[in-house]
Amino acid sequence: MGLLTILKKVKEDEKEIRLLILGLDNAGKTSITKKFLGQPVETVEPTLGFSIQTLDYVVRNTSSSNSHGSREHTNGLDSDTTKTADTEAIAEGEQEQKDNNNNDNNEKDTTTATIDHGATQQCISTINAVPPAAFSNCHDDEQLYRLHLWDIGGQSSIRAYWRNYFEKTDGLIFVIDSSDKHRMELVQEELSTLLQQERLQGATLLVLANKQDLKNALTSDEIATELGLNSKIQYRNRHWAIYGCSAMSGQGLPEALEWLVQDITSRIFLF
Numbered sequence: 001m002g003l004l005t006i007l008k009k010v011k012e013d014e015k016e017i018r019l020l021i022l023g024l025d026n027a028g029k030t031s032i033t034k035k036f037l038g039q040p041v042e043t044v045e046p047t048l049g050f051s052i053q054t055l056d057y058v059v060r061n062t063s064s065s066n067s068h069g070s071r072e073h074t075n076g077l078d079s080d081t082t083k084t085a086d087t088e089a090i091a092e093g094e095q096e097q098k099d100n101n102n103n104d105n106n107e108k109d110t111t112t113a114t115i116d117h118g119a120t121q122q123c124i125s126t127i128n129a130v131p132p133a134a135f136s137n138c139h140d141d142e143q144l145y146r147l148h149l150w151d152i153g154g155q156s157s158i159r160a161y162w163r164n165y166f167e168k169t170d171g172l173i174f175v176i177d178s179s180d181k182h183r184m185e186l187v188q189e190e191l192s193t194l195l196q197q198e199r200l201q202g203a204t205l206l207v208l209a210n211k212q213d214l215k216n217a218l219t220s221d222e223i224a225t226e227l228g229l230n231s232k233i234q235y236r237n238r239h240w241a242i243y244g245c246s247a248m249s250g251q252g253l254p255e256a257l258e259w260l261v262q263d264i265t266s267r268i269f270l271f
């Protein structure tokens with residue numbers, strides 16, 4: 001294997017992005033994940049554990065397609081912040097993730113794999129079989145990123161397990177049911193607790209104010225105020241954005257994902 005081949009392989013391996021999708025139960029995490037994957041969203045079941053999906057995402061390196069123009073709110077930080085590497089040993093979560101990463105590597109060519117995590121934890125790992133050649137088929141002005149979408153159940157009994165999935169997270173997608181006004185305080189508390197976690201310190205935060213198709217939905221501006229995104233100190237050193245969206249219509253999702261990928265890639269990939 002020549003040097004160039006080795007360098008290219010290193011480069012290719014680095015183009016993987018890990019996205020953690022969290023939020024209260026019924027917020028729309030699975031529906032949004034399905035929409036990202038181009039799958040039907042009419043029938044979704046509550047996630048009783050977690051599911052992992054991969055999505056190959058192409059970014060065109062032209063000035064127009066790289067722009068973040070459609071984002072609604074950001075903290076205005078420079079995008080050259082270095083990714084925080086968390087080397088602390090993670091007890092059970094780390095082991096669980098290693099098991100799943102191994103599964104990921106081993107099962108690339110299969111469509112599904114199931115891991116038994118006992119009564120409350122199920123994992124359905126669906127790996128979209130994308131030929132490795134896909135990486136070399138991009139045009140010069142295109143870059144392919146492989147997004148790993150970790151959709152974790154949001155029911156209160158499962159929220160205690162969220163911490164098992166923090167490791168190596170590049171981006172946190174926090175999904176909110178914008179029509180669920182009574183639980184906004186709980187949403188605020190859960191997000192605030194998440195952002196205090198050391199292993200999520202370097203992660204870009206994308207807040208999705210979902211279900212904008214419902215008449216009684218709060219707007220993304222109203223939710224930003226509820227969460228204190230522009231006022232709380234814990235958001236000052238964080239790359240964040242909030243987008244209104246609807247998993248049903250898909251409205252707002254392409255722009256939101258584009259912003260997230262652009263923010264992450266501009267921070268963590270050197271070439």
Ligand SMILES: Nc1nc2c(ncn2[C@@H]2O[C@H](COP(=O)(O)OP(=O)(O)OP(=O)(O)O)[C@@H](O)[C@H]2O)c(=O)[nH]1
Nearest residue numbers: 025026027028029030031046047154211246247248
């Ligand atoms: N009207 C509307 N309904 C939505 C939208 N997104 C999701 N839903 C519905 O909300 C319900 C919950 O959606 P899920 O995607 O299962 O939510 P979840 O966050 O994955 O839920 P858990 O797995 O319990 O954590 C389902 O009935 C969806 O059809 C949306 O944008 N608009």
